[in-house]
Amino acid sequence: MDPKHLTRLKEEQQIAIDETDAKLEQLLQFKKDYVALHDRLKTLPDKLSHDIMVPFGKLAFMPGKIVHTNEILVLLGDNWFVERSAKQAAEIADRRIKELENKLGDLESQRKLLEPRLNFTSDLQAELLGAAGVNEIVEKYDEEKEKLWDEKHRENVKRHKEELRRNKESQNSSDKREVSDAQNSEGNLWSRLDELERLENERGELNSRLSEDEMEGDESTSCKPPEQRVSWADIRSEESYKPVEHIDSEQSSEEGDDEEDDEEVDERPLIKKITFSHTPTPAILPHQVFTEGATGIQSPADIYKLFSPKPILKKTSVDANLHAGETDSSSECGASVDKHGMSPSVKFDMQLLHGNLNEKPLPEGKKSSTAGSYQESFTSAGAKKAFTGVVLEKLLEKPDTLTLDASSAKHQTQEEAPKRISKFKAGRMMQNST
Amino acid sequence: MADGVQKRLQSELDKFQTVQKDVAKHIGLRQQLEGQLSENTLVKEELDRLDEGAGVYKMVGPTLIKQDLTEAKQNVQKRIDYIKGELKRHENVIKELEKKADAHRETLNKLQHQFQQAQVKAAVKS
Numbered sequence: 001m002d003p004k005h006l007t008r009l010k011e012e013q014q015i016a017i018d019e020t021d022a023k024l025e026q027l028l029q030f031k032k033d034y035v036a037l038h039d040r041l042k043t044l045p046d047k048l049s050h051d052i053m054v055p056f057g058k059l060a061f062m063p064g065k066i067v068h069t070n071e072i073l074v075l076l077g078d079n080w081f082v083e084r085s086a087k088q089a090a091e092i093a094d095r096r097i098k099e100l101e102n103k104l105g106d107l108e109s110q111r112k113l114l115e116p117r118l119n120f121t122s123d124l125q126a127e128l129l130g131a132a133g134v135n136e137i138v139e140k141y142d143e144e145k146e147k148l149w150d151e152k153h154r155e156n157v158k159r160h161k162e163e164l165r166r167n168k169e170s171q172n173s174s175d176k177r178e179v180s181d182a183q184n185s186e187g188n189l190w191s192r193l194d195e196l197e198r199l200e201n202e203r204g205e206l207n208s209r210l211s212e213d214e215m216e217g218d219e220s221t222s223c224k225p226p227e228q229r230v231s232w233a234d235i236r237s238e239e240s241y242k243p244v245e246h247i248d249s250e251q252s253s254e255e256g257d258d259e260e261d262d263e264e265v266d267e268r269p270l271i272k273k274i275t276f277s278h279t280p281t282p283a284i285l286p287h288q289v290f291t292e293g294a295t296g297i298q299s300p301a302d303i304y305k306l307f308s309p310k311p312i313l314k315k316t317s318v319d320a321n322l323h324a325g326e327t328d329s330s331s332e333c334g335a336s337v338d339k340h341g342m343s344p345s346v347k348f349d350m351q352l353l354h355g356n357l358n359e360k361p362l363p364e365g366k367k368s369s370t371a372g373s374y375q376e377s378f379t380s381a382g383a384k385k386a387f388t389g390v391v392l393e394k395l396l397e398k399p400d401t402l403t404l405d406a407s408s409a410k411h412q413t414q415e416e417a418p419k420r421i422s423k424f425k426a427g428r429m430m431q432n433s434t
Numbered sequence: 435m436a437d438g439v440q441k442r443l444q445s446e447l448d449k450f451q452t453v454q455k456d457v458a459k460h461i462g463l464r465q466q467l468e469g470q471l472s473e474n475t476l477v478k479e480e481l482d483r484l485d486e487g488a489g490v491y492k493m494v495g496p497t498l499i500k501q502d503l504t505e506a507k508q509n510v511q512k513r514i515d516y517i518k519g520e521l522k523r524h525e526n527v528i529k530e531l532e533k534k535a536d537a538h539r540e541t542l543n544k545l546q547h548q549f550q551q552a553q554v555k556a557a558v559k560s
Contacts, residue, residue, distance in 0.1 A: 076480045077476050079493040079494075080510065081492070081498060082480065084484075084488065092480065
């Protein structure tokens with residue numbers, strides 16, 4: 001801060017204050033005049049005529065009289081005069097006084113604003129000079145020193161970050177241990193749930209709760225022999241029948257349950273393998289389930305018989321053909337269908353299979369065949385179909401193409417698996433193949 | 435080379451100064467108009483307060499000429515409108531002049547830079 005600049009600033013501020021003061025004075029004078037005028041106007045009509053000394057030029061006076069004491073010509077401005085009585089003129093004067101007071105108020109506030117500025121600047125100046133015992137902190141800027149400091153700083157930052165990384169890693173390792181413990185405890189929970197369900201089934205509690213059914217509770221229980229215990233383990237095993245959805249039965253364990261946690265599914269198999277076994281139960285056909293109740297759902301397990309778990313990743317058109325059969329089941333369920341006409345769960349199946357097709361060419365044939373067999377078994381079951389034809393997802397809209405034979409489509413799509421094709425091209429290809 | 439730049443600098447400076455003068459003049463005019471406008475508004479108010487029959491006089495030179503109240507009101511109103519129009523016109527002119535002044539200022543700066551560079555070169559050469 002240069003003291004010269006400050007003095008210059010002070011000068012300007014002082015000038016502004018002086019101007020305001022001058023205006024203030026002027027207005028005060030005006031106000032004084034108007035007040036005097038007001039008084040004079042009040043007294044003027046008291047007498048019919050006043051004896052006065054009339055000014056005569058600059059330096060002389062003359063005795064005279066004021067007559068017509070009530071007639072007053074008032075200058076309104078811009079060379080306009082108006083004739084008024086004394087009282088009215090007094091009113092005019094009052095109004096003018098009011099206006100002046102307003103202006104005076106404004107000027108006062110302006111002055112109040114300017115004054116502190118000046119005080120502040122003078123204080124600052126005093127500080128600079130060190131008069132008040134306050135010293136200015138000056139940091140000298142040396143380029144070379146700054147560069148050296150920059151390098152040191154960078155090194156320090158690097159070291160710090162490494163330390164943080166090390167700390168994080170040690171934390172992560174401890175966290176991982178905790179996660180695996182948690183999963184172990186999950187397994188324990190599942191087994192516990194299984195036990196409880198078994199108990200309930202034996203006591204017939206579960207069935208008696210479903211009061212919607214017209215059937216008596218006995219019938220429903222009779223339909224379910226004790227061997228056919230419905231447990232979560234069964235559900236998981238049932239899912240294994242659906243080869244489309246998973247490559248390994250191990251991996252499938254989590255899929256059906258967590259529809260929304262798709263991302264985690266990929267990660268969990270890496271951490272933990274879940275093996276299980278189930279009682280060899282006959283495939284519960286849909287029509288059996290339906291006879292039991294209005295909705296046909298007697299236990300949580302039934303849900304999975306009716307509604308296949310649906311992955312939510314997108315399908316490519318290639319894999320759409322492979323899974324044509326599956327959509328029958330999903331369509332009945334009235335599951336949420338996206339604009340491509342595919343249920344989200346099926347998409348994920350495709351993606352997974354798609355990925356697998358890319359990586360492992362050998363098991364391709366196996367999978368597709370199992371898929372085909374599964375489809376056949378499913379369709380042969382005579383399940384209620386919302387749609388008799390074969391639904392091809394996503395990219396194919398023409399009704400003609402929908403009635404393709406699944407197997408032929410399979411062969412074709414296997415060849416083209418890795419390549420994404422546009423709608424129309426796919427359609428054309430379909431037409432060519434048929 | 436340096437002389438040429440200097441000449442250009444000089445002429446540019448002159449133009450800039452003339453423009454600035456115009457700006458100042460117009461600003462002054464505008465302020466005057468503003469004063470007149472406020473005055474006439476006051477007059478209008480007072481005239482409105484007047485009841486019929488009161489004498490209104492217009493000062494023309496050393497004489498006072500009697501005017502009709504309604505006529506006087508109309509006159510004052512017209513004057514007010516006229517002043518407003520003038521005010522707007524002046525403001526526009528001021529804006530344009532200021533733009534010109536800015537343009538001139540920029541060219542001046544550029545020329546100054548050039549001039550300084552030319553001087554430095556000359557100094558280096560010599």
